[in-house]
Amino acid sequence: MALSPTLSGGLRAAVAMTVLGCSTGVTALLGSYPLPGGQAVRYTLAAAVLLPLARRTGRLRPRLTGRELGLLLALAATGLFAFNVLMVQALRHTDPAVVGSVIGCTPLLMGVLGPVLAGRRPEARLLAAAAVVVAGAAVVQGFGSGDAVGFLCALGTLVCEAAFSLLAVPLLPRLGAVRVSAYSTALAVPMFALTALVADGSAALRVPTGGELLALLYLGAVLTCGAFLLWYGALGRLGPERAGLFGGLIPVSAALSGALLGSGVLHPGELAGSVLVGAGVCLGLTGRRPAPPTAAHTTTPASRTVEPVR
Incomplete structure (x- = not known):
């Protein structure tokens, strides 16, 4: 029996988002590896996996328009490059709990910006659901201490997290999830490579240890390939405001995986926050699905507990 678009997208x-949250322990293995060089290798x-997938039906078609190329460059620069750089800077200046709590506001931000960019009014039910998810994520993550620089970097990371989805929305109808993932990933490689050469020079790369190699393979294949394709597939089925609700699962899955792997202890507050996240997601998914973007906003259709890097 075929699944409904809502269930399939959900x-x-x-x-x-669970894969992203569970990658917390994996990214910790790269703590001593050069960041820009490691990200260049990862992407x-x-x-190398996504581009052949995009070519499996022949040449890479349809050809990109200038607007699409601009959106892809903006997506790679914000959702991939700046996201990782700002995340590291935020964690150097403030507690991971503060960073996680700020990024936990992603569902609310997407609930407002998603419909506004599509020329619609934000739906009250989805905003209420997003607020419940944000509250639950904050309870799971907790609160910590830090300075103003760390908080500003965390806010920048929040914007980049939303941009990763919102910039892809007008691209998905014509290009599809595979091409958007492949193109944005490929465009991120020279961004990190150039930064690695400027920042670290000859020390930009080194032979990884066994654990670091496994971490790079996980982040490159499982997270970047698998989770990107799943997420962009969900965006096409749910829309940004409803899909954004699942961002609350990041701190939940990070906390649960940490407890299962023995790197953390599951507290009652985390369980209560997980229940709030689940309630908010259910509230948002059971409402009326927002109308799809109009032709003016799309092209013609064709045929983290430490937050993880994306």
Whole structure:
């Protein structure tokens, strides 16, 4: 029996955000590896998988328009490059709990910006659901201390997290999830490579240890390839405001995986926050689906507990 678009999209979004949250322990293995060089390797591995997938039906079609190329460059620069750079800077200046709490506001931000960019009024039910999810994520993550620089970097990371989805929305109808993932990933490689050369020079790369190699393979193949495809597939089925609700699963899955792996202890507050996140997601998914973007906003259709890096 075929799944409904809501159920299919919900499953994709849930798995994608769970994979992202569970990558917390994996990214910790790269703590001593050069950041720009490691990210360049990670996205190179992902592009080596995604680009052949995009070519499997022949040449890479349809050809990109100037607007699409601009959106893809903006997506790679914000949702991939700036997201990782700002995340590291935020964690150097403030507690991970503060960073996680700020990023936990992603569902609310997407609930407002998603419909506004599509020329619609934000739906009250979805805003209420997003507020419940944000509250639950904040309870799971907790609160910590830090300075103004760390908080500003965390806000920048929040904007980049939303841009990763919102910039992809007008691209998905014509290009599809595979091409958007492949192109944005490939465009991120020179951004990180150039930064690595400028920042670290000859020390930009080194032979990874066994644990670091496994971490790079996980981040490149499982997270960047698998989760990207699942997430963009969910965006096409649910829309940004409803898909954004699943961002609350990031701190939840990070806390649960930490407890299962023995790197953390599950507290009653985390369980209560998980229940709030689940309630908010259910509230948002049971409402009326927002209308799809109008022709003016799309092209013609064709045929983290430490937050993880994306």
